[in-house]
Amino acid sequence: MKSNQERIEKHIQTLSQYTATPKEGTTRLTYSEEDLQARNYIKSQMKAYGLEIREDGLGNIFGKLEGEKKGAPSVIVGSHFDSVPHGGDYDGPAGVIAGLEIAALFQENKVKPAYPLEIIAMIEEEGSRFGGGLMGSRGIAGYLQKKDIEQLKDKDGISVPEAMKQIGLDPSLEVKRNPETIKAFLEMHIEQGPILEEEQLSVGVVESIVGLTQLEVTISGKAGHAGTTPMDRRSDALVAAANIIGKLPQIAIEEGEGTVTTVGRHQVFPDGANVIPDKVVFSVDIRSSKETHIKSVVQKVKDVIRAYESDGVQATVEQSLYMQPKELDQDIRSLLKTSADQLGTSYTNMHSGAGHDAMVLSDITDVGLIFVPSKDGLSHCPEEWTAIHELAAGIDVLYETALKLTEES
Numbered sequence: 001m002k003s004n005q006e007r008i009e010k011h012i013q014t015l016s017q018y019t020a021t022p023k024e025g026t027t028r029l030t031y032s033e034e035d036l037q038a039r040n041y042i043k044s045q046m047k048a049y050g051l052e053i054r055e056d057g058l059g060n061i062f063g064k065l066e067g068e069k070k071g072a073p074s075v076i077v078g079s080h081f082d083s084v085p086h087g088g089d090y091d092g093p094a095g096v097i098a099g100l101e102i103a104a105l106f107q108e109n110k111v112k113p114a115y116p117l118e119i120i121a122m123i124e125e126e127g128s129r130f131g132g133g134l135m136g137s138r139g140i141a142g143y144l145q146k147k148d149i150e151q152l153k154d155k156d157g158i159s160v161p162e163a164m165k166q167i168g169l170d171p172s173l174e175v176k177r178n179p180e181t182i183k184a185f186l187e188m189h190i191e192q193g194p195i196l197e198e199e200q201l202s203v204g205v206v207e208s209i210v211g212l213t214q215l216e217v218t219i220s221g222k223a224g225h226a227g228t229t230p231m232d233r234r235s236d237a238l239v240a241a242a243n244i245i246g247k248l249p250q251i252a253i254e255e256g257e258g259t260v261t262t263v264g265r266h267q268v269f270p271d272g273a274n275v276i277p278d279k280v281v282f283s284v285d286i287r288s289s290k291e292t293h294i295k296s297v298v299q300k301v302k303d304v305i306r307a308y309e310s311d312g313v314q315a316t317v318e319q320s321l322y323m324q325p326k327e328l329d330q331d332i333r334s335l336l337k338t339s340a341d342q343l344g345t346s347y348t349n350m351h352s353g354a355g356h357d358a359m360v361l362s363d364i365t366d367v368g369l370i371f372v373p374s375k376d377g378l379s380h381c382p383e384e385w386t387a388i389h390e391l392a393a394g395i396d397v398l399y400e401t402a403l404k405l406t407e408e409s
Helices: 005-016 033-048 093-108 135-141 146-151 160-166 195-199 237-255 291-307 330-343 357-361 388-406
Strands: 052-055 061-065 074-080 117-122 182-190 203-209 211-220 260-262 266-269 279-288 314-323 347-352 366-372
Touching (some): 005 033, 005 093, 033 052, 033 061, 033 093, 033 117, 061 093, 074 093, 093 117, 093 182, 093 388, 117 135, 135 357, 146 160, 182 388, 195 203, 195 347, 203 330, 203 357, 211 237, 237 260, 237 266, 237 279, 237 291, 279 291, 291 314, 330 347, 330 388, 347 366, 357 366, 366 388
Parallel strands (some): 074 117, 074 182, 182 366, 203 347
Antiparallel strands (some): 052 061, 061 117, 203 366, 211 314, 260 279, 266 279
């Protein structure tokens, strides 16, 4: 049985309503009111499909269909349900909906799996509220200890445990998952690029995922009156930051082989039109398919920052996230291709230039990741769109693969 396109569309439309910016894209920050609305909907659908629901100490949602093999590890399917500010309706939710649809198909087809099937909806993949990103999967993999989680705060100084309690979640629950309880993890994601659409292909089977790091840079200067402080007496944090930021693209270009740097967030203090800035905090996102390039660029960025330090301007650099480039499991890639062949679904091998929860979970289990087309290659914007029949084609491939993985072996 193939997936139900009307049901998939209903899920997309419903989740898209849970946004802090109606008609201006999806803004669903972790532990927000919109998070709670989406969370309740996801759990209601899991319940309708006969799954046993639980949430962990970060608020990741799990819906489990027990298998016939007692104590056997689960095949987990899903993605994240948070968003960037003013993002689209598909980045993350498409993968969660894939999991929900697979659970519905297991129920409708009366599939009794040997190995348990679990559907997962993860939090804070984007890092839009607490920085760093991939928080839900990093917690599951054991990369975030309780003390680390307690120290994570948003721009308003609200900690993760405080924010969780505001929407009724329990931060005292266990976060790390025993890898022995996971047989495999499958994720479907929109491509966020133009290749599949341009080549008129339905599915991209991801072979490897880019390595990435994120730095948080703080430039400290000295505040002063914009009219009475002479230019040669200033310690302007924003001027120093602007000079540094302006040099970063060239560093990536010179490094080559697809290496990229991005400054996507900055804050200026005290943020007055007639006050010389005394502090600027900005992010630096560095990505490459080769770890040597990432390490090289990090060092070069630090060298540029140090070059702008003087008596009046100082800088600190903190690494908030570091993920190595990852190659995904070859056997699961083969299963995904076999499923696509059986369905007559066109596919190609791909590399992912974006980070995904799959890259974290690949450290603790066998992982498969597929892409479906993105219209005009657009993502992280309100125009982000994937046709329902294209989502359905990807879900069908994932369903057939989940069937194989949950069978007795």
